[in-house]
Structure formats: C-alpha cells, structure tokens
Amino acid sequence: MRRVLLTLAAIVLSVPGFAGSLVGVTLPDSVSVNGKDLVLNGMGLRKKAIFKVYVGALYLPAKSGDADAVIKLDEPKRMVMHFVRDVGRDKIAEGWKEGFANNSPASLVMLQQRLDEFAGLWADMADGDEAQMTYVPGTGLKLEIRGKEVGLIQGKQFADAVFACWLGPHPPSEDLKTGVLGK
Numbered sequence: 001m002r003r004v005l006l007t008l009a010a011i012v013l014s015v016p017g018f019a020g021s022l023v024g025v026t027l028p029d030s031v032s033v034n035g036k037d038l039v040l041n042g043m044g045l046r047k048k049a050i051f052k053v054y055v056g057a058l059y060l061p062a063k064s065g066d067a068d069a070v071i072k073l074d075e076p077k078r079m080v081m082h083f084v085r086d087v088g089r090d091k092i093a094e095g096w097k098e099g100f101a102n103n104s105p106a107s108l109v110m111l112q113q114r115l116d117e118f119a120g121l122w123a124d125m126a127d128g129d130e131a132q133m134t135y136v137p138g139t140g141l142k143l144e145i146r147g148k149e150v151g152l153i154q155g156k157q158f159a160d161a162v163f164a165c166w167l168g169p170h171p172p173s174e175d176l177k178t179g180v181l182g183k
Contacts, residue, residue: 011114022179025055025082033076033134034045039063044179046081048170055082056166058180065181067167071160078134079166083125093119095172096165103168104161114158118143121151135159 022043029040038059038105046053059078064070070077096119100108108115108173121143125131141159153159171177 022053022055023084025084027055027057027080027082031059031078033059034136035076036061036076038076038078042178042180042182044176046174046176047171052084053087054084056080056176056180057082058166063182065183067177067181070181071163071167074137074156076134076136077163078132079163081125081131081133083127083129083131085127087125089122089124092122092125099168099172100161102170103164107157107161111158111161114153114155115161117152118151118158118162120128121145123150133162135163 023045025043029042031038032051038061041058041060041063043055043057045055056147058070058075059080060070061075064073094155096115100111100115104111118141122131123145125145129146131146132142134142134144135156136142137156139155140152140154141162142149143153165171166177166180
C-alpha cells in the first residue's frame, strides 16, 4: 500500500501546476523555452462584437505589468492564442495587418514583407486550436500552430511589433491587454 501511495504522490507532483482558467481554458503556470523557464504573466479574452474569439496568455521570464518593458524585452517570451471559436486564416491575416497598422505604424513599411510572410503562415483555426508565438533572442519569432512549428520570422523589431499588437496603444481590447499584463 505504501508503494502505491508513493507512486501516486510521484505522479501528482510530476504534473505541472495550472495557473487558472478563463472561459474554460486552462493553461500551465510555466513553460520552458530553450531551457529557460517562463511564467504565466496573465490571461485575457479577445472578443469581437459579442463573440469570444480566443484566450490570450503571455509568458515571460518574470512577471511584469509594464507593457512597454515587455515589448522591448530582449529575452525569451511567448504569447499563446487558444481559440474558443472557429476563425478563418483570412480573418486572422486581416487582424495582424490591423494590429500592425494600429500599434507599429512607423515600422509598417519596413516590416511589410515579413508581416505578409507571417500572415501567410496561418491556417484556419478551429475551436480548441492553439497558436504560440515565441520570441527567441538572436533568432526571431517562431510560430507554432497546433504544436507544430510552421515558421520563423527573423528580427527583434518584427517580434516587438507582434507583441505590440496586444500590448501597444491600440490593442484588440483593453480587457485583453490588462489580462495578459496580469492586472
């Protein structure tokens, strides 16, 4: 009996903790990027009109509520989009173009080719699908969809513009921005 209890305890302790839940989406409280642990900074809900679209989650080396500092951070960081409804790739591409125009207009001309490449990497997303955008210093922004890497866009400036889509002056919604900032 003691052996069974020790085995059960080992299993329970080896399962990663969960930080919480938002509209039924539960995400881990930490992730690892190239051997560096990132903590869940916060979660927020992206709504469009009356529809829930995705739960966004921001992972950082240390918690921060300072949007500008997070954008400029030259350390690994990750944004997760967990979709709670079906969204077509054309709508997603439209959202990226709008996000760049609203939050990084001065860089848009210079980043346009990379933005077009990034927008072209996306697939139609179904309820329950997840996308991860991970910035790795010296490498760029890696996009994973449904757990599979689909592309890498070079350059910190591009990664900063992607993170500014949520954290810049004109995010999709203030609730999403304040949520991922842990406020």
